[in-house]
Amino acid sequence: MHFGERIKELRESKELLQRQLAASLEIDTPMFSKIERGDRRAKREQVLLLAKLLEANEDELLTLWLADQVYDLVKDEDVASNALRVAEEHFHYGKSESTNTSRV
Amino acid sequence: MHFGERIKELRESKELLQRQLAASLEIDTPMFSKIERGDRRAKREQVLLLAKLLEANEDELLTLWLADQVYDLVKDEDVASNALRVAEEHFHYGKSESTNTSRV
DNA sequence: TTATATTTGTCAAATATTGACAAGTCATAA
DNA sequence: TTATGACTTGTCAATATTTGACAAATATAA
Numbered sequence: 225m226h227f228g229e230r231i232k233e234l235r236e237s238k239e240l241l242q243r244q245l246a247a248s249l250e251i252d253t254p255m256f257s258k259i260e261r262g263d264r265r266a267k268r269e270q271v272l273l274l275a276k277l278l279e280a281n282e283d284e285l286l287t288l289w290l291a292d293q294v295y296d297l298v299k300d301e302d303v304a305s306n307a308l309r310v311a312e313e314h315f316h317y318g319k320s321e322s323t324n325t326s327r328v
Numbered sequence: 329m330h331f332g333e334r335i336k337e338l339r340e341s342k343e344l345l346q347r348q349l350a351a352s353l354e355i356d357t358p359m360f361s362k363i364e365r366g367d368r369r370a371k372r373e374q375v376l377l378l379a380k381l382l383e384a385n386e387d388e389l390l391t392l393w394l395a396d397q398v399y400d401l402v403k404d405e406d407v408a409s410n411a412l413r414v415a416e417e418h419f420h421y422g423k424s425e426s427t428n429t430s431r432v
Numbered sequence: 433t434t435a436t437a438t439t440t441g442t443c444a445a446a447t448a449t450t451g452a453c454a455a456g457t458c459a460t461a462a
Numbered sequence: 463t464t465a466t467g468a469c470t471t472g473t474c475a476a477t478a479t480t481t482g483a484c485a486a487a488t489a490t491a492a
Binding site for chain 4: 252254264265267
């Protein structure tokens with residue numbers, strides 16, 4: 225599930241039009257359309273606003289929004305999965321940061 | 329292990345000076361210094377060239393280089409780990425893309 | 433047809449990134 | 463002390479990327 229898909233789901237379940245949400249975000253309808261289709265990326269504050277407007281879980285939307293950006297960043301690289309693992313390890317940093325970059 | 333740290337390790341093990349590698353990359357020494365300290369990001373082609381110059385594994389360096397970028401992107405977000413997991417799922421896409429965004 | 437909703441393409445403005453330069457610190461040698 | 467070499471820091475202009483607006487297209491329904 226990508227961010228835009230989820231926004232569309234939520235928007236349609238509330239029977240709102242793109243132009244209505246676009247107006248609330250103070251962008252035009254074409255821009256909103258692009259965000260929904262994943263063609264353009266929403267700004268962080270727009271994500272928070274959408275969570276409010278759509279009465280959706282803020283963390284869920286932030287997660288999808290951030291995941292899209294991560295995916296975009298790594299999708300063309302052979303080492304994508306390894307890079308995600310190493311990045312994840314940076315959070316669980318202990319003395320034992322093994323950084324085994326030689327996995328599949 | 330971050331990209332710059334690894335570059336520094338490799339550079340020192342070969343007893344090369346920053347200015348020597350900088351010249352090979354056609355950037356100045358301050359720029360190289362910043363890359364090594366993680367203050368600036370190397371370009372992809374520079375990573376490949378460094379792998380050659382330092383006789384290092386290309387995939388290892390690309391992994392660290394990409395992981396730094398991923399980490400930079402998510403490090404300030406509470407949902408960082410979830411986002412990495414969702415992004416990872418996008419690679420293993422099957423019909424069952426469950427996208428459980430409601431984890432810790 | 434007409435009206436409404438959404439999408440597509442293009443452009444300029446805003447923003448972010450890159451690299452060069454000058455000047456700084458730090459360590460060592462003379 | 464001064465001088466030298468390696469590296470670092472701060473700032474700026476050039477470049478690249480992203481954002482948003484606009485016009486026009488397509489789609490869907492009445």
